[in-house]
Amino acid sequence: MPTRLRKWSLLLGAAAFLMLPLASRAQLTTYDLNTRIGMESHVGNITGHAKDAKGDYRRYCVVCHGELGDGNGEVATWIDTPMYAKPRDFQLGVFKCRSTPTGTLPTDQDLFDTIARGLDRSNMPQWSTFTKQERADLVAWVKHYSPRWATEKPGTPITIPAEPEVTPERIKAGRDVFARVQCWKCHGVAGMANGPSASTLTDDLGRPIAPFNFTDGTRPKCGDTDRDIYRIFMTGLDGTPMPSFADNIKPDEAWDLVFYLRTFMSQKSKEKEMAKQLGLKPVDPNAPAGQQ
């Protein structure tokens, strides 16, 4: 009898073990992935091939981003939000740093830039140690994780007009934009990430996330040139609470806002000096809309 029981329980156990993959949430298998291994990327005149990135990914990326690209690598559990962002789930095809409008796929160049730049305040370092070819291959590899690239095309990158000269008038105008679209709701009136809504923010997967603090000397996640900052608020950071302001800020006003945001940053800048001379005060959150 005991042997029989043991046999049965063994059999049941084996059956349950075999059923496990069915119960798990994973929507993707290595079989699916192999069907997409032919994925390519095009960055400038370089063509990247997913199949060539396998070794680099296994060696450098898999520990965070995971075998299936779902952001569940073995160290992912130890990365705590909101201090550090969790590794991206490549299967979803949702990316923060894009030159394309909200709700569209990024371009190959966007992914290439993110790999090279790294993401400040996260565990994603700058991978400028890779050659351009290796980086392009990795872009193709990242793309092969999401079925979205099979059915959708990347969005059309937004047009960024040439940067105008900084003037005190533009900084003042930027302050008006800051007040009108109410950036301070999350980022705070002085850009210190302490707006009334800052503490309740969550990302698309429900994990706590903090708004960018302009004053602590760190860099914005998607780049710190003036053009990067322009792009960040006009495209939004998909997957996070940061929306796109493309419908509500005109291109010229957008440059004004970039200049005003610079006045918060701890780094020395022309904008900071001008704001000091102007004696600019933070916006008043209690002023009625349109009256600053």
Added chain:
Amino acid sequence: MKKRQNYALALSTVVLVCCAALILGQKVNAAGEGKITGTVKLDGPAPHMRGIDMSKDPYCSKAHATDPGHLETYVASANGGLENVVLYIADWSGAATTSTAVPVFDQKNCMYTPHVLAMDVNETFKVQTSDQTAHNIHPLPNPMVNVGWNQSQPPGAPPIEKSWKAVEVIPVKCNIHPWMNGWFVVVKGPYATTDSNGAYTINGVPPGSYTVTAWQEAAGTQNQKVTVAAGGSATADFTFKAK
């Protein structure tokens, strides 16, 4: 394994029903369209809906000075009529709806009006704001089904026109006002949403046999079979139990 068999059974039933509906639909296209009406009720007293503390945004709390905001998971009338229930035809195989009215999702007094917005696949809908405080409109679909987006709507922002490409129940939120939550219910074919008395009418239904589904955000879904005669009206009443 049994589950899989059940799935196979369900799937083949759906396929069969679809085929039947297709054939039926072709036959009677010339006949007048009918409608499906009914009432959705809540069994027993409505659960207590927690109040919302809007003090974080003075504009919002001022707008609710006399009528404090509360959650809208169950909105029931005195006689038990359940609001915000979406009714649609689960086995619809006809053409897309040809309604000319554009569904509108408004951000008003830091709440979504309506709380639930139903729409057909690929139907254009509009998102607008009536508030003097900034919102961001952030639908959260499954990226494998529909593509999400996140757009700002500060005071005076122009309306946004959008559509969804696939059937899905999509939660909507505003990150600035964490209590704001609503739903986009994307279905195939004609649909209706219950009014404050729980009443609904699905118009433009060609004669035939259908499965009507009622969706409630917390109580789930219920199905009922109805037969619509040419130019006639079928009735399907539903009763939900609060969970």
